[in-house]
Amino acid sequence: xxxxxxxxxxxxxxxxxxxxxxxxxxxxxxxxxxxxxxxxxxxxxxxxxxxxxxxxxxxxxxxxxxxxxxxxxxxxxxxxxxxxxxxxxxxxxxxxxxxxxxxxxxxxxxxxxxxxxxxxxxxxxxxxxxxxxxxxxxxxxxxxxxxxxxxxxxxxxxxxxxxxxxxxxxxxxxxxxxxxxxxxxxxxxxxxxxxxxxxxxxxxxxxxxxxxxxxxxxxxxxxxxxxxxxxxxxxxxxxxxxxxxxxxxxxxxxxxxxxxxxxxxxxxxxxxxxxxxxxxxxxxxxxxxxxxxxxxxxxxxxxxxxxxxxxxxxxxxxxxxxxxxxxxxxxxxxxxxxxxxxxxxxxxxxxxxxxxxxxxxxxxxxxxx
Amino acid sequence: xxxxxxxxxxxxxxxxxxxxxxxxxxxxxxxxxxxxxxxxxxxxxxxxxxxxxxxxxxxxxxxxxxxxxxxxxxxxxxxxxxxxxxxxxxxxxxxxxxxxxxxxxxxxxxxxxxxxxxxxxxxxxxxxxxxxxxxxxxxxxxxxxxxxxxxxxxxxxxxxxxxxxxxxxxxxxxxxxxxxxxxxxxxxxxxxxxxxxxxx
Ligand SMILES: Nc1ncnc2c1ncn2[C@@H]1O[C@H](COP(=O)(O)OP(=O)(O)OP(=O)(O)O)[C@@H](O)[C@H]1O
Ligand SMILES: [Mg+2]
Ligand SMILES: [Zn+2]
Numbered sequence: 001x002x003x004x005x006x007x008x009x010x011x012x013x014x015x016x017x018x019x020x021x022x023x024x025x026x027x028x029x030x031x032x033x034x035x036x037x038x039x040x041x042x043x044x045x046x047x048x049x050x051x052x053x054x055x056x057x058x059x060x061x062x063x064x065x066x067x068x069x070x071x072x073x074x075x076x077x078x079x080x081x082x083x084x085x086x087x088x089x090x091x092x093x094x095x096x097x098x099x100x101x102x103x104x105x106x107x108x109x110x111x112x113x114x115x116x117x118x119x120x121x122x123x124x125x126x127x128x129x130x131x132x133x134x135x136x137x138x139x140x141x142x143x144x145x146x147x148x149x150x151x152x153x154x155x156x157x158x159x160x161x162x163x164x165x166x167x168x169x170x171x172x173x174x175x176x177x178x179x180x181x182x183x184x185x186x187x188x189x190x191x192x193x194x195x196x197x198x199x200x201x202x203x204x205x206x207x208x209x210x211x212x213x214x215x216x217x218x219x220x221x222x223x224x225x226x227x228x229x230x231x232x233x234x235x236x237x238x239x240x241x242x243x244x245x246x247x248x249x250x251x252x253x254x255x256x257x258x259x260x261x262x263x264x265x266x267x268x269x270x271x272x273x274x275x276x277x278x279x280x281x282x283x284x285x286x287x288x289x290x291x292x293x294x295x296x297x298x299x300x301x302x303x304x305x306x307x308x309x310x311x312x313x314x315x316x317x318x319x320x321x322x323x324x325x326x327x328x329x330x331x332x333x334x335x336x337x338x339x340x341x342x343x344x345x346x347x348x349x350x351x352x353x354x355x356x357x358x359x360x361x362x363x364x365x366x367x368x369x
Numbered sequence: 370x371x372x373x374x375x376x377x378x379x380x381x382x383x384x385x386x387x388x389x390x391x392x393x394x395x396x397x398x399x400x401x402x403x404x405x406x407x408x409x410x411x412x413x414x415x416x417x418x419x420x421x422x423x424x425x426x427x428x429x430x431x432x433x434x435x436x437x438x439x440x441x442x443x444x445x446x447x448x449x450x451x452x453x454x455x456x457x458x459x460x461x462x463x464x465x466x467x468x469x470x471x472x473x474x475x476x477x478x479x480x481x482x483x484x485x486x487x488x489x490x491x492x493x494x495x496x497x498x499x500x501x502x503x504x505x506x507x508x509x510x511x512x513x514x515x516x517x518x519x520x521x522x523x524x525x526x527x528x529x530x531x532x533x534x535x536x537x538x539x540x541x542x543x544x545x546x547x548x549x550x551x552x553x554x555x556x557x558x559x560x561x562x563x564x565x566x567x568x569x
Contacts, residue, residue: 165483
């Protein structure tokens with residue numbers, strides 16, 4: 001099924017005061033100097049899909065400096081229907097998120113309706129940062145294909161926060177209420193078991209797709225491993241969890257559970273972070289993103305919108321031509337690309353057939369199209 | 370907001386502390402009061418003061434009352450084998466308005482939430498447990514909000530009530546009457562399928 005963003009309207013979003021854009025259903029290029037606002041446009045599209053920024057999780061900081069609120073809105077077209085999505089953020093107020101003029105009671109219900117895949121320079125954090133980055137990546141991916149998973153996750157995190165607060169209060173008051181602790185253990189174990197099972201089945205589905213993309217991109221013969229590592233991967237985790245209560249009480253936090261899960265990236269069974277070459281790391285990241293695309297496409301029968309930030313700078317020629325071959329083969333649906341060097345992008349896309357549109361940005365405005 | 374009078378400013382600030390009332394509405398109310406007879410303001414503040422001073426909470430169920438024992442607990446025709454546990458007096462009023470319940474109540478005064486600093490000791494839980502021995506209570510109905518905090522509180526109460534041989538039930542949660550199934554959210558729909566009832 002087709003999915004594309006037809007137009008975008010920004011009001012006081014980051015460096016944009018007021019901007020209206022109409023897009024092509026194929027390739028859209030944002031061109032302009034460093035700091036001209038190319039990435040900000042990708043982020044606006046990301047907002048309409050994921051209800052938040054890819055780069056800055058504090059909504060308020062995406063309001064144009066000196067202003068009180070931003071509004072990002074746009075119209076998505078799918079095979080049968082047109083849908084209007086609006087996101088409004090105002091300082092001191094709850095974020096409003098609307099689909100077809102109707103306010104979502106739970107914004108998380110929106111996730112997965114108009115999926116996107118972002119490939120950006122800071123993705124390297126997935127390899128170098130702690131497990132939280134990787135959990136975020138896989139959680140946001142699973143949420144796009146399985147919305148109830150997101151609710152389980154949000155509830156789990158809420159109960160976890162409550163439990164950790166409680167553990168601290170026990171220590172402060174030097175008094176323990178086992179019945180109350182049990183009231184948090186129950187949902188944490190119940191939801192944790194669901195999250196664990198979902199991540200497990202997801203990895204089984206994801207691994208072969210990922211390996212396939214890695215092979216195509218790297219043209220090397222290494223074997224990749226994505227190892228899902230969880231405290232819950234034991235028989236009778238609830239027992240282990242309960243036996244661990246005294247440690248939790250002593251450390252004043254929940255020391256076991258899916259909130260500590262990690263996804264280890266390996267090549268030929270060695271850590272990618274420690275031993276992978278730069279090329280292998282780049283291939284690994286692109287393969288992760290392409291597998292993200294593929295898995296959403298298969299599950300939703302819909303091609304996610306692809307957001308490519310500065311990839312011409314970051315990718316070497318080999319990986320670039322591989323990606324461009326996929327573009328030429330119409331593997332993807334709608335694509336947004338940014339580049340600070342207009343000639344390069346125009347040249348690359350000149351050889352590719354299909355609907356294309358170029359936007360030259362300057363001072364928060366479009367110079368010409 | 371800038372005011373020409375310090376007196377108006379003070380009154381507006383006080384009224385704007387009420388839930389659902391902003392500065393503009395507060396100003397409108399203040400100006401309205403000034404247009405009325407002075408008596409009007411006096412009787413308003415008198416009744417509020419009296420309310421504040423004389424109001425009582427029922428010593429059994431903590432419902433708002435003019436006497437040490439509320440009119441529900443006093444009512445001889447109520448079914449004393451049932452206690453419905455709710456969060457607030459507002460919930461009692463809502464359930465009373467349904468005309469479907471003839472038992473007694475117990476008002477917790479909130480739900481447990483460590484992050485908001487609400488612990489079981491801050492709620493009327495001990496007084497509920499104290500009510501049970503030597504009472505005719507056979508069933509306790511938990512009518513708490515279907516939120517995570519409501520669920521936690523219900524779970525905790527169930528644990529604490531285990532020592533009594535009393536049946537514990539929870540109000541049903543499901544699809545609102547008159548709404549269409551396809552618009553129900555997944556959690557509600559899922560829950561109502563799991564807790565389905567026999568067709569009568
Ligand atoms: N909240 C905000 N209010 C106003 N301006 C902002 C805000 N947030 C970011 N900006 C501005 O947006 C600009 C950066 O935009 P963006 O990151 O989209 O640039 P870019 O075109 O992608 O640049 P590069 O080629 O270097 O990646 C900066 O000039 C920054 O000051
Ligand atoms: Mg950029
Ligand atoms: Zn009473």
